[in-house]
Amino acid sequence: MRPIRLISLILVLAAAQAHAIDGRTILANMLKAEGSVAYIAHEVTTLAREPAVTSEQTVYRSGFKGSRVEYTQPDLLKGEIRADDGKVLAHLIPKDKLMVKRPSRIAGMREWAEHSAKALQKGEIEVDLVGKDKIAGRNAYVIELHPRHHHQGKRKLWVDTEKWVKLRTEDITPEGTVASLSYYTKIEFVKNIPDGKFHVETPEGYRVEREEGPIRTMPLEKVRRMAGFQILEPSYLPSGFKLAGAAIIPFRDGKIVSIRYTDGVNTLSLFQAKGETLNPRFLKRLHEGPVQPGRGIYSWRKDDLNLTIISRISMDDIRRVAGSVK
C-alpha cells in the first residue's frame, strides 16, 4: 500500500471514529452538563405564532445552582429579570413596578433531568444524531428527540461538542412545523458565577406579589389522601405517556389537583377542582371543548368537578384522554 493511501485510510477511520458518537450518548452528556456547567450567553427566542414574538435576553446559568435571565428585547420586556437562586424565582417587571416571587424551579429541573436520564436508559426516548452545525461560533451536534411513538411532535437540539450545553432548541409540532426556537448568538463558559447574581432585591416602591404552589411533584397516592375529594384518572394515555407525579395547588378557598404525565419529551397536565371552589357564573359558562384555539387547553365538567387538560400534543389526543377520565 502506498503511504498516501495509508494516510487517507487512517484519516477516514479517524473521522469515522469521531462520528461514532451516537445521539443517546450526546443526550446523556447534555443531561449531565445541565447540572454543572456555568456560562453567560446572549439568547434569541421566537414563538412562531400569529403574530410571531421574538425576545432577546442575556442568560447566566450555573448548573443547578442558579439562573438569571435579563431581557433586552422587545421594548415591552426590556429590563425584566428572572432570577432563580434555588429558593425563590424572582421576576422583576419594571414596567409595572412589580416583583413576582414564585417557588424556585431548580429542584424541579434536577428531578426532571434525573427522570429524563432514566427514560433515556429505558429506551423511552428515541434520539437520532442528524448532523453537525455551528452555533454561536461553537461546534454542535444536531440531535432529534421524539417519544418512542412518533406522532406527538419532536424536539431538535444543538448540543455543544465539547461542553455538552444545549445551544439551540427547536420545538416541532405533531404537524411538522416549528412552534418555537431558542438559540445562543454568543456564549462564554466561566468557572463560576457569584451567588449574588441569582438573587434580586426588590427595588424601593415596587409591589411584591407572591405566587404559591408546590414545585415538587408528590406521589399520586399522597395527593389522593390530601385532596378531600375523589380524584379521577384517565384510562387512556397517548403511547409512551406515564404518570410523573401529582400536586395540589391552593386556589381561592379550595384546591386544584394536578396530575402530571410525560412521555420523556412531551408533558400533559390534568387539573381537577370541585365545582364549589369556583364562581357559579363561571360554572355555567364552562363548556366542554378547547379553551381558545391553538392553546392546547381543554376544559369540561364531570359531575361536580371541573376538569382541564393542558398539553402540546394534538387536540384529538387531548379529547381522547378527556373522554377516558373516570
Place this chain on the structure above:
Amino acid sequence: MNCKEFRSTMGDYVNRMLGRDLAGSAEIHLSVCPKCASLVKELESTSVMMRSMDRATAPVGFEERLKARMAARQEHKPGIMERLSAVLRALFLPPGHRLAVRPAIAGLLVCFVIAVSIFMISQRQPASEMDWAYIHACQNQHATFAGTNPLADESAVALRERVRDLGSEL
C-alpha cells in the same frame, strides 16, 4: 313653517291638496320667502305647461296593468315599521312631519341595542375574569412542570407565559 318644511309639502300645496291649517302656514311662509315663492311659481308654470300638452296615448294594456298594481297596493298590509310610524305620527306629530319619524325610530333602536350590549357585557365580565383566574392557575402549574424539563425550551416556555400575561401588548 321654514323652507325645509315648506318644500316637503310644496307638491301638495301646488295641487291644492293641503289642509286648511297647513295651507295657511304655507301662504305665510311664501309671503316672507321670495326663494320658495319663485320655486312655487316655477312648479305651477310647469304644471300648467304639462296640462296644456297633447295627451299621449298609453301603450296597449297599460290601464289594466296600472289597475292591477293599484289593487295590489290597496291589498298591501303595512309592516311593523309602517304601523309604528303611523301610530307615532298620529300621537305626537302634526300632519306633514312624516320625515322626522324614521330617524326617531332609528335613534331609539340604536339606543336600545347599545343599552342591551352594555348590559350583556357587564353580565359577562365577572364570569370572564373568573374563567381566566382558574385557567391561569392551571397554566402556571403546567408551565412549571413543562418548563423545568431539561429537554424543553425553557426560554420559550417563559416567553409564552409573558405573552399570555401581556396579551396583545406584545
